[in-house]
Amino acid sequence: MVLSLVSLCAREVVSDHSSSPCWLRCVPRELFRPLLEAAFTSCRPLAVGELAQRWPERTLRIGGRRKRGQTAPNRLCIQALLLAVVRGLSDQCALQVLDLCGLPGDDGGMGDSMGGWSLTVALCSMVVQARAAGQRAQRKDRERERKRFSALERQKDLKRERGQLKREKEPNGDEASNDTLVGVLGEEELIKGVRRRMEIQRKKESALTGVADTTKENEENDLRSNVLVHVRADLFVNARSWERVHMALSTSGPLKLQCRYLRVEEISVSIIKSLLDLLPRQGLLGIDVRYSSLRVAGLAELLPLLSTFPALNSLRLHYCNLNFRRVHPGQEEALKNLSQGLAQLHELQSLSLTALHLPGQLRALLSLPKPLEILELLYLSLSPADLAYLSCSHHASTLQQLDLSENHLNENTLLSICRLLSQASSSMQHLSLSGCGLTDTLLGGCQALRTLALALNLLLPSLGGCQVLRTLALALNPVSMAGLMELVRMAVRMPSLRQLLYPNPLEDYQPGLPDLPSSSQLLDWPLDEATAISRTSNQLSQVLIESRRSDLFLTCDLLNYDKDSVE
Incomplete structure (x- = not known):
């Protein structure tokens, strides 16, 4: 990356x-x-704090999608930014919106960057601290105003007393006027006494009925109406932090916390609902629920609340204990409620499901009013009927991103996959079929009976027909070196393709690997890094050189693969 002179x-x-x-x-x-x-x-955290405290514009945005090779902001810099925003509240700074959406990713990046959970906790602490600072400032202002008013009252009393003494010392003073003045003063004192007794009585009644003190109510109303900075962020909540997040979202003060994407882990349905009740209805774009035992009934209970967010376009459910392999009483009714709840999400564009174990139920899950653009179905044990429905559904022609990783594909399902790719040939940009058991031999062994068999013979032409495909992931599939070379030759003929996550060929593994290994075996089995890896890399690089495709990035690094890094 070439830096500009500025x-x-x-x-x-x-x-x-x-x-x-x-x-x-x-x-x-x-x-x-x-x-x-x-x-x-x-x-430079000190410079970050000084610049943020004097920010001259209404909006300050930190975050967003990072380019390849660009690191996430340092933890100290983020902390300095948040402290500077709180300090700037009393300096009449121009800042009105602090946008931290997209900062950072799920992992928080590498190095000394701040993770999503830490950032959420820091933001909640900032909101609570700003509220306390605002209350202190308001109390000081009220005390200053009270003292000023008391000083004015004392001055009026002194002037009144001096005027009365002056009239008494006058030799030709009018006695009637003195009597009138005394009568007026007596009436004023009487009125003050009545007001004082009424105020004392009102305070006693408030104490008896449990009504909040008037001063405290005024403080709350002022804090609620005097929001100085709106803070937008993606919140990451789990069992250790949800109480703090709940407090920050329900706090009224100079900082107002807003959520764009909400990620929750290991918390119950009731807690998720309580958090959603505190979020503005217009701001939430997506929710990600992970490792929470929702079950089908809990998810069906949650979906009606999600439908009240009109802009919600993303729903992710990972390891939420939705299992239809076991028969339970009322299971069909719960599935029906689940399907009806999903149908109420009118703006849903992205649906991601992981390890839900709902074989044969894909039609009920995808009965959505609007075609999806992003569909991720990982570890779902999809049946041939599921894939046949998907290839003919109204989602097929609009899909831009499809992930079917860890769903076993064979002769009975590949025809549906090819039909699906044909339907999405003009829209598909990202495709992942990692760990799907794709192979270039059907019967394996030392002497393969068939090479380049049904899997690649059917799949490669369909992949080549995807006109706008930019990333393709095929890791952890048992493919030989011959099959890999055929795959790369097909990839270089796709002008739109920018990144290929290819599987390590079986020849690159150390001896002892089964003939048809599973994806977990391929992941755990050691590679022959001394000679085989370098030999494979050289052969693939030679194909790129011969085809003059310097814009195509080939990698077998599954852990560091990122489809969003493609510009």
């Missing part, structure tokens, strides 16, 4: 913190953004 100068400026008092006074607002980016890149 970026290079910005890095030099923020590198010396001792000079910041000089340039902070005169830096134009157009240079705040490159200076802040340079401070994040160079890990």
Whole structure:
């Protein structure tokens, strides 16, 4: 990545913190953004805090999709940013929206970056601290106003007393006027006494009935109406942090926490519902539920609440204990409620399901009013009937991203897959068939009876017909070196393809591997890294050179593969 002259100068400026008092006074607002980016890149938390506290624009966005090779912001820089936002509340800063959506990813990246859970906890602490600071400031303002009012009252009393003494000392004073003045003062004192007694009585009644104190109510109303900065972020909540998140979302103060994507782990349906009740109805775009024992009944109970969010377009359910392999009383009724609940999500565009064990029930899950653009069905034990329905459904022609990893494909299902790819040939951009048992031999062994058999013979032409396919993942499939070379030759003929996650050929593994290994065996079996890996890499590189495809990235690194890194 070639840096511009502005970026290079910005890095030099923020590198010396001792000079910041000089340039902070005169830096134009157009240079705040490159200076802040340079401070994040160079890990200068002090510069980040000073720039954020004086931010001249209404919106500050940190995050978003990172380019390949670009690291996530440092933890210290994020903490300095949050502290600066709280400090800037009392400096009449122009900032009104702090957007941290997309920062960071699920893992938080590598190195000393801040993970999603840590960022959520830090944001909630910032909101609560800002509320406490706002209450202290309001109490100080009220005390200052009370003292000013008391001083004015004392001055009025002194003037009134001086005027009365002056009239009494006058030799020709009018006695009638003095009597009138005394009568007026007596009436004022009487009115003050009545008001004082009414106020005391009202406080006693409030204490007896449990009504909150008037001053406290005024503070709450002021905090609720005086939101200074709206904080948008993707929240990551689990069993250890949900109480803190609940407190921050229900807190009224100068900072208002808003959620774009909500990820929850290991919490119950009731807690998820309580969190959703606190979120604004217009802001939530997606929810990701993981490792929570929802069961079919719990998910059916949750879906009606999700339908109240009109912009919700993404639903992810991973390892939520939805199992239809076992027969339970009321199972059919629960499935019907589940299907009806999903049908109420009118704007759903992305559906991701992992390890739900619902064989033969794909039709009920995909009876959605709007065709999907992203569909991920991992470890679902899909049956031939499921794949046949998917290939003929109204989703087939609109799918942009499809992940069928770890669903076993054979002669009975490949025809449906080919039909599906044919339907999505003009829309499919990302496809993953990792761990699906694809092979170039049907009967395996030392002497294969058939090479390049049904799997690749049918699948490769269908893959080649995908006109806009950009990433293809086929890792953990038992393919020989001959099958891999055929796959790469097909890939270089696809002009739109930018990234291929290819499977290690069987020849690259150490001896002892079964004839038709499973994906878990391929994942755990050691590779012959001394000679086989380098030989395979050289052969694939030669194919790229001969085809002049320098824009195609080949990798077998499953752990670091990222389809979103393709620009």
